[in-house]
Amino acid sequence: MTGPSLCGRGTRPATAWPAATALLVALVVVPACSRPVPPPRSRDEIFQDRLRVPTLYISETSGKRIVTEGGRMNFVDKESGEVCWVAWACHAPNCPGRGPNGEPFLCIEADAGFYAKPDGTVGYDPKRSGRTPKRVGMCPQCSVIRKPESETPEQAMEYSRLVQLHQLPEAVARIKELDEEMARRVEWDRQHTVIGRAKPAAGAP
């Protein structure tokens, strides 16, 4: 480890440590005392950020993968002109679509009623919706091996529970941060609210 030694046994003379201590006080203690702690962001701001975490989308026809901000069920990829859908991951232990290292199969729940309009936005036509290919459950790979006629309602429910929105590793970390920020906001609200009305608090969003 390099840098000045505060105990005076390093390369600097013992008289250097009061100066170092004064510097520490100036850097750490004084700003903390003179600056009021800002209130945490509003619940809505935190919630909006939570929706916008990086999310994987997969295009309907070619299977192109796009990572972009979340919060949308689908959108039109300007390059390919395809509708892209938010990715789901099948965590069924016996899913035939698992990767060589057990990676969950990623799928989309495309509805043929949604189509790309010439202006690059998503349109919806209920008449087209009927053309959506039928499958047993969300995961097309599990749908091949499932026998719905012999499944109990609990087994069918378990299959649907095992297909979850796919979360990218970077989104998992960000969601954890945002959940912690939300917890601080909830606590802040609890401390600044009296029954029936909010306490006046300067700078509260």
Ligand SMILES: [Zn+2]
């Ligand atoms: Zn599956």
